[in-house]
Amino acid sequence: MIKLLLVEDDLDLAGNIIDYLELEDMLCDHASNGVAALSLMAEGHYQAIVLDINLPKLDGLQVCARARAIGNDTPIIMLTARDQLSDKVAGFEQGADDYLVKPFAMEELVVRVKALAKRRSGQHTQLSVGPLQLDINQKTALYGSEPLKCSPTAMAILEQLMRAYPHPVNRQSLIASVWGEESPDSNSLKVHMHNLRKALDSVGNATVSFTANVGFQLDVSEEK
Structure with a gap:
């Protein structure tokens, strides 16, 4: 779509x-x-x-x-x-x-x-934000040399956040980009976002912040 x-x-x-x-x-x-x-x-x-x-x-x-x-x-x-x-x-x-x-x-x-x-x-087949790299075609990501282990949906969320970086992505836009016309249940975004944050934390100094009425934003540091 x-x-x-x-x-x-x-x-x-x-x-x-x-x-x-x-x-x-x-x-x-x-x-x-x-x-x-x-x-x-x-x-x-x-x-x-x-x-x-x-x-x-x-x-x-x-x-x-x-x-x-x-x-x-x-x-x-x-x-x-x-x-x-x-x-x-x-x-x-x-x-x-x-x-x-x-x-x-x-x-x-x-x-x-x-x-x-x-x-x-x-x-664009690859996205880079600091040490974080994402291969769009292969649906894989690296933080430096460390592979990021997360679900395909979490990877799709990461792709949208990296495309928008350093700007935030509002909730509605993120859901539309990842799920399209299929409306996820109320907890889906929360669960996948939790898993993405956990995966990022395990490999480097990166996370996803949230600001009410603004949206989600990728935060990446060069230091691990």
Whole structure:
């Protein structure tokens, strides 16, 4: 399942896009302004971002530039009513990966999102945070030279925390990324988080902290 962020201030259009994307088995978060978009980007991991240029508070070009400036390399598709070459060039210069002019066919948006998400998924096979390394394909992790022994679900949780590092991941976003549409029972996240913390503690100086109304955050020290 592809998880993406839609940033669009036209709520009617946003609703139509979300409905269509969900029919295509995509999980879609929504922000209606640039400030909210940057906040969601910091909290959750997305495989693609669909970003309108004409936004309140911060426009799409500013959002794209700020995201790239802090190291966010999530593929971005810019949406706009502007079809001049100079407008497209401006988007690409700020770090956009693709450009779609309104009005557009929903089918075309889906094809472009899937293409960018697939390209992204093939780019990163390993994640590193200090001495902690995770092989996404093999679903294995090392702290220095010590293997991390935990369940596949705990490993999936660790992957999301490492992708977001040094930012926290809120509870809802974490559950959606790990379990998708399958809602776990009330204790599942708690149990798997306990096991992950135990596994991290056994191999090095790393843990997962939790802050109410903020979320879970990976804490890693170079010292064992």
